[in-house]
Amino acid sequence: MLDSPVTMPSGRAERSPLRLLGAALLLVDAYLHVQQSVGAMDHPPLATAFAASALGMLAGAALLLTRAPRLGWLIGGSTAALTLLGFVLTRSVGVPLLDPTDDLGNWTETPAVIAAGLVSCAGSSLEKSRE
Numbered sequence: 001m002l003d004s005p006v007t008m009p010s011g012r013a014e015r016s017p018l019r020l021l022g023a024a025l026l027l028v029d030a031y032l033h034v035q036q037s038v039g040a041m042d043h044p045p046l047a048t049a050f051a052a053s054a055l056g057m058l059a060g061a062a063l064l065l066t067r068a069p070r071l072g073w074l075i076g077g078s079t080a081a082l083t084l085l086g087f088v089l090t091r092s093v094g095v096p097l098l099d100p101t102d103d104l105g106n107w108t109e110t111p112a113v114i115a116a117g118l119v120s121c122a123g124s125s126l127e128k129s130r131e
Helices: 015-037 042-065 069-092 110-130
Strands: none
Touching: 015 042, 015 069, 015 110, 042 069, 069 110
């Protein structure tokens, strides 16, 4: 299933335009999460969550651009989905350990909305790669 493009050169996961789009979206979103991580240094659990998200997205993007695009889609897509889940949870029911500033109901914070949009686009690129 996670074979390299060398053994499956015409597989769906190896389509170059989608790989480049997915990698670009993950890289931009990773940059945004690094910025958020630096801004959240006063609360270590939140900074750690942002940093973990950025690292997962960087790993996914790197794998998409190398010889392991299937693994890149898996790691990048999983990281994007978990990041989006974290965004929804902190805004809907709240996660006190992660978010002491209480972002409950704060759906319009600009960096968060941009990041959520990028994550959604990355997820839809993943879905397109399966077609």
